[in-house]
Amino acid sequence: MNLFRSKATPDDEGYFTTVSADTVQADQMTAVSINRHKIILASWDGTLYAFSAECPHASADFSKGWISRYKVTCPDHQYCWDMRNGRILWPEDENYRLKKYPVKVEDGIVMVKIG
Numbered sequence: 451m452n453l454f455r456s457k458a459t460p461d462d463e464g465y466f467t468t469v470s471a472d473t474v475q476a477d478q479m480t481a482v483s484i485n486r487h488k489i490i491l492a493s494w495d496g497t498l499y500a501f502s503a504e505c506p507h508a509s510a511d512f513s514k515g516w517i518s519r520y521k522v523t524c525p526d527h528q529y530c531w532d533m534r535n536g537r538i539l540w541p542e543d544e545n546y547r548l549k550k551y552p553v554k555v556e557d558g559i560v561m562v563k564i565g
């Protein structure tokens with residue numbers, strides 16, 4: 451995991467510059483910080499995803515958890531989410547959702563829209 455701090459100014463569409471797209475690998479979480487928002491970047495099946503590093507259950511830091519394929523596991527209580535749609539996978543009777551952010555790649559750089 452690495453932590454990249456973005457410059458505070460977004461582009462015209464509200465996207466902030468983060469890291470090189472080559473940095474974001476499958477089965478790894480890449481943590482970035484944009485204006486004090488800690489965000490996880492991850493990749494699965496050729497698609498990039500961005501979501502809040504703060505677990506929606508009780509605010510643990512996802513960057514200390516695990517990712518396998520599209521499944522994100524929290525380090526504190528081992529709840530699991532599908533990063534493709536933000537839905538919880540386990541426990542099945544809970545309704546917490548990942549806070550996802552729009553993400554795009556421009557000139558090889560991952561751009562994330564927050565706010």
Ligand code: FES
Pocket residue numbers: 505506507508509510524525526527528529
């Ligand atoms: S804080 Fe993440 S599952 Fe409880």
